[in-house]
Amino acid sequence: MKSDYDVAIAGGGLVGLSTAWYLLDAGYRVTVIDAGKIGREASWAGGGILFPIYPWKYSAAVQRLSQRGRAIYSDFVAAVDACSGIDSEYRETGLCVLDDAEIEKGRAWAEQHAEPTAALDNAALSKWFGKTQTPRGLFFPHAAQVRNPRLCQSLLSALVRRGARVLEDCPVTGPRTDNRVFKGFDTAQGIVRATHGVVAAGSWSSLLLGELAPQPIFPVCGQMLLMRGAPGLLPTVLLQNGRYAIPRADGRILVGSTLEPGGYERKTDGETAASLRSSAIGMCAALGDLPIEKHWAGLRPATGDGQPLIGQLPGVTGLYLNSGQYRNGVLCAPSSAEILRDAIVQGLTAPISAFDPARL
Structure with missing residues (x-):
């Protein structure tokens, strides 16, 4: 646990795994940490529909995020499955x-x-x-679908093959900061040091962040x-x-x-x-x-306003949030990961203002 990886991601669901995938593409070293087994919460339980449930009922920003997810999903799954050798069963069934x-x-x-x-x-x-x-x-x-449990398995295998470190059964107890600068995550197995941290723990994101949480994710x-x-x-x-x-x-x-x-x-x-x-x-x-x-x-x-939280946490340099996708977590995992990658690579605090963790 003494190696300093560039990015530590707390949460091993599809949002966290996709974020790891895109950050590896950008040249970062990545550690993914999960309290249990990778991908076994909402990412495993959902249906895997790659089309919003009545897209016209969502905000314009969420619609754009969803449409971007749809546009890139086929290539995303193809690349992941080619690396892992697992068929995630992406199909355009309508x-x-x-x-x-x-x-x-x-x-x-x-x-x-x-x-x-x-x-x-x-x-x-x-x-x-x-x-x-x-x-x-x-x-x-x-409209397409993916077999989400298989995509979780495919991403896990592909990330490990590409050199990511994955820690399972390792609850994160909170972020470690120094003068409001992120230094790593405290876990049940010790500190995982990193220059950047991403909280992608789904419904548990606010609990993990404690008083640093900008708003409840429930x-x-x-x-x-x-x-x-x-x-x-x-x-x-x-x-x-x-x-x-x-x-x-x-x-x-x-x-x-x-x-x-x-x-x-x-x-x-x-x-x-x-x-x-x-x-x-x-x-x-x-x-x-x-x-x-x-x-x-x-x-x-x-989230309270029905929109995800994607970007740097207010007041903590180097600590980011990627959560709150609600019913569109599978669909928006890669498009949300793109935004979070750009935030880290380009040093942006809020790439999309509608998803800014500080908006409330």
């Missing part, structure tokens, strides 16, 4: 919005962003997904189901009433997700499982025949 009240908003957003769409009537929906009462849908053919629990089906049963991601069904290449279907504020307990319950299953059947009746294989919960990192 996404179909089934909410009648959102169709016109979605169409207007698509026209504004030159996003191809296809209007589906009841007959077309029934042909795709079986008999349905849904009157119409709006299909986004270029957890919002989401429960998910995994159903076992046959490949090809569901051709695309479905979205309705804020819930989704995601087809994996092996035939499994992910169904999610709830929004449950209230603390750090990752709880599951039978009533919610039944509700999620009912939502899945409402989107595609054939899903009602599938057995439930797993039921779990994860904690998304949220």
Whole structure:
């Protein structure tokens, strides 16, 4: 623990791992530190949709961050997987919005962003997904997905191959500073010294920072189901009433997700499982025949104004924050990492004013 690495990153989820990837590209030595196993919190629990849940509901800044994530994701995953030899299952399966009240908003957003769409009537929906009462849908053919647990594994393997140091089961107790200058992270295994520090600990970022936290980053629990089906049963991601069904290449279907504020307990319950299953059947009746294989919960990192915190912490030179991406953490991991890399390389405190940790 005596070697001085240029950048120490507290948090081994997709945001922290992607930040490490881009900083290695920029020539930095990197240490990634995680309290548990790499990628096993929100990055493992989420669905991996590479398209915002109703993008027109987000701020212009978050929309730009999301669109940048979509633009670079294919090349990002290809480079990571080529290094690791692991297939993260990036696929352009498309996404179909089934909410009648959102169709016109979605169409207007698509026209504004030159996003191809296809209007589906009841007959077309029934042909795709079986008999349905849904009157119409709006299909986004270029929406993609990634199998996020595999991407976590791929990034971990690739980072180690490229020379990054990775410390698992190593809780960070806080940053160490001297005259408001970052010197390293105190951990359960001793100090990890570095000239730059990045806190990318998701819902735990504010707890890690303590009194240095510029504003709360708080957890919002989401429960998910995994159903076992046959490949090809569901051709695309479905979205309705804020819930989704995601087809994996092996035939499994992910169904999610709830929004449950209230603390750090990752709880599951039978009533919610039944509700999620009912939502899945409402989107595609054939899903009602599938057995439930797993039921779990994860904690998304949220902020009070719905925008992430990306940049240097106010009043502490060399200490940066990259967290608060909420439901877009998988999608925005590489685009957020680009911003954080530029902040460190160019010595910027707030590359994007809307995401400035000091904005409140």
